[in-house]
Amino acid sequence: MSNLILASQSPRRKDLLQQLQLSFTTISSDVDETVEPHLKPHEVVTELALRKAKVIAMKHSDSYVLGSDTVVALGDAILGKPQTDEEARSMLNMLSGKIHSVYTGVAILKGEEQSLFYEKTDVAFWELTPAEIEEYIASEEPFDKAGAYGIQGLGAKLVKEIKGDYYAVVGLPISKVYRALREMGYLQ
Template structure:
């Protein structure tokens, strides 16, 4: 069987793949994540997932390569990873009491074979108090996460409702990835 390479250093994606007992190696891609400003959130995640997978696939065409990218969007406004406490606070205030969308794009490549897709999950936050936001920021959890929160950690306290694939919000739509790998011949 060919091997599977995760083109990501994300500890969350690593844990998710381990959860479904796939054996894989990790090779971080270092692609430029600049995208055209007119792209919609689902186009952004698919383009970046494909860039990440291609960079590794070119060097390892005999392997299955999995690239992925996740963004949080309020309408068409994409919220990246906050660079400061102020930016994290602004994002959390924006998300408070509202429903936003989390898009995760996935690209799986092997030689000429390709599977490219995305999942959209709607997440609704509770109306957050200033104290709740401040306590969450002090935890430092918001700083390496798109949209300034991690649903799998303390950020779970902020979430009122999830419509769609929970695992996609964490960083990888597991069941869809599993099925795509099976359809591509990785899993027999």
């Protein structure tokens, strides 16, 4: 059987892929994540997932390479990872009491074959008080998370409801990944 390579050092993606009980290795794919400003969120995540997978697949053409990218979007405005308390506060205030979308793109490459898709999940936040926002920022959890929250951690208490794939919000729609790998012949 060919190798499976996760083109990411994300501990969340690694944990999610391990839930499928697949043998894989991880290789970081340092790519330029600059994209055209006119791209829609689903186009951004599929473009970046493909970029990440391609850079690893060029060196490992005999392996299945999985690249992924996740963004949080309020309408078409993409919210990145906050660098400061003020950026985190601003993002959390924007999301408070609203429904936003989390897009996760996936690219699986094997030689000339590819599977490229994305998952969109709508997430509703409770109306957050200033104290809740400050408490969450003090936890430091918002700072390595798109949209300034992690649904799998303390950020779960901010979430009122989700419609779609929970695992895609964490960073990898594992059910779709499993099926795509099977369709590509990785799983027999």
